[in-house]
Amino acid sequence: MVSSxxxxxxxxxSVTVVNAVSNGHCTExxxxxxxxxxxxxxxxxxxxxxxxxxxxxxxxxxxTSNLTSEIVGGPRANNATYRIWTQLCVPTxxxxxxxxxxAVHGAGFDHSYWNFGGDGSKYNYVEAVLKAGHxxxxxxxxxxGKSDKPDGITEVQSPTxxxxxxxxxxxxxxxxxxxxxxxxxxxxxxxxxATLLGLVSKYGxxxxxxxxxxxxxxxxxxxxxxxxxxxxxxxVQNPKRFGALPSSYVVSEGVSNSQHFFFHYGGYETAxxxxxxxxxxxxTLGELFVQLGAPALSYxxxxxxxxxxxxxxxxxxxxxxxxxxxxxxxxxxxxxxxxAADKFSTWIPATTGHATNLHLSAPETYGKIQEWIGxx
Numbered sequence: 288m289v290s291s292x293x294x295x296x297x298x299x300x301s302v303t304v305v306n307a308v309s310n311g312h313c314t315e316x317x318x319x320x321x322x323x324x325x326x327x328x329x330x331x332x333x334x335x336x337x338x339x340x341x342x343x344x345x346x347x348x349x350x351t352s353n354l355t356s357e358i359v360g361g362p363r364a365n366n367a368t369y370r371i372w373t374q375l376c377v378p379t380x381x382x383x384x385x386x387x388x389x390a391v392h393g394a395g396f397d398h399s400y401w402n403f404g405g406d407g408s409k410y411n412y413v414e415a416v417l418k419a420g421h422x423x424x425x426x427x428x429x430x431x432g433k434s435d436k437p438d439g440i441t442e443v444q445s446p447t448x449x450x451x452x453x454x455x456x457x458x459x460x461x462x463x464x465x466x467x468x469x470x471x472x473x474x475x476x477x478x479x480x481a482t483l484l485g486l487v488s489k490y491g492x493x494x495x496x497x498x499x500x501x502x503x504x505x506x507x508x509x510x511x512x513x514x515x516x517x518x519x520x521x522x523v524q525n526p527k528r529f530g531a532l533p534s535s536y537v538v539s540e541g542v543s544n545s546q547h548f549f550f551h552y553g554g555y556e557t558a559x560x561x562x563x564x565x566x567x568x569x570x571t572l573g574e575l576f577v578q579l580g581a582p583a584l585s586y587x588x589x590x591x592x593x594x595x596x597x598x599x600x601x602x603x604x605x606x607x608x609x610x611x612x613x614x615x616x617x618x619x620x621x622x623x624x625x626x627a628a629d630k631f632s633t634w635i636p637a638t639t640g641h642a643t644n645l646h647l648s649a650p651e652t653y654g655k656i657q658e659w660i661g662x663x
Contacts, residue, residue, distance in 0.1 A: 310417040313376040322450035328360030372433035382420035385469040393477025394570035397432035415653035439535030439571030449485040474498040491585040505610040517544035551597035551640035595639025
């Protein structure tokens with residue numbers, strides 16, 4: 288059961304749209320979620336120019352950087368209600384376990400990371416889930432897509448994203464739209480994986496299983512990789528799409544930067560890289576400068592870590608390099624000390640960069656994930 292420490296959930300909903308998809312149907316809903324989060328004080332004001340952002344990136348990516356100690360302060364309470372866009376997809380033929388997956392996207396994307404390419408696309412993870420007989424809830428994290436976009440320094444931080452994810456777990460446990468789920472499995476990508484780690488670190492066995500993609504605890508999201516993505520004030524980079532956002536919201540500078548950070552050359556289609564660039568979403572300075580990685584000391588459920596062998600963001604391009612005698616992906620076990628060895632597994636898809644779902648290896652990766660879930 289979800290811990291009683293979870294804040295109360297406002298079950299009022301609005302803007303509901305139902306769409307038929309292959310092997311199921313999807314319901315779009317905007318949920319008002321009330322949270323209480325222990326954010327962090329960041330001693331920054333909204334940047335006045337791109338030069339300020341570039342300087343911050345340069346300073347934090349320095350090998351001798353002490354920027355975080357300079358700008359990160361004490362706790363800052365965030366008590367708020369946010370409107371979060373969600374899409375719950377339910378299969379035509381559900382599995383016997385009544386499984387639902389909660390999918391949390393990373394920085395630089397929105398919910399479309401999980402249904403990339405739409406109907407019939409080999410990159411569409413939602414279709415793979417429905418085909419396996421599972422339901423899936425995808426959503427736009429706070430600050431992205433159709434969800435609310437509050438202050439990008441004081442509000443959109445990891446602790447707030449963790450509490451939103453916790454409320455969504457509670458929502459799924461409460462039989463939304465008449466669907467009764469017996470098993471809630473979390474799957475994240477990159478920052479979304481870090482969010483799930485933060486969730487089970489705080490709330491223990493709130494999930495029945497956890498899948499972390501584009502993730503390796505030994506590396507985390509390396510600050511030294513920040514210059515590659517070229518964090519740029521979103522309203523400056525694309526005024527048409529992001530012109531209404533404050534300067535605390537940032538995006539990758541251009542398609543070559545997206546390639547550097549998210550893709551491995553030779554492992555993707557050019558059209559997919561260009562589509563990802565056209566559809567890219569934002570991150571916030573609050574997310575970039577407040578990163579959480581506390582061990583999940585009381586979490587005991589199964590864990591599956593799936594990270595590409597050439598992931599630059601978390602492995603500096605080589606996930607087989609050793610850390611404490613094992614490769615970087617396997618080393619993630621250290622933050623799950625209560626998970627039995629036979630409940631911890633990894634998969635390292637070949638010729639694959641940070642955006643796991645957008646590489647040619649995606650169909651094989653989806654198969655491995657669903658195979659792993661099927662054995663639980």
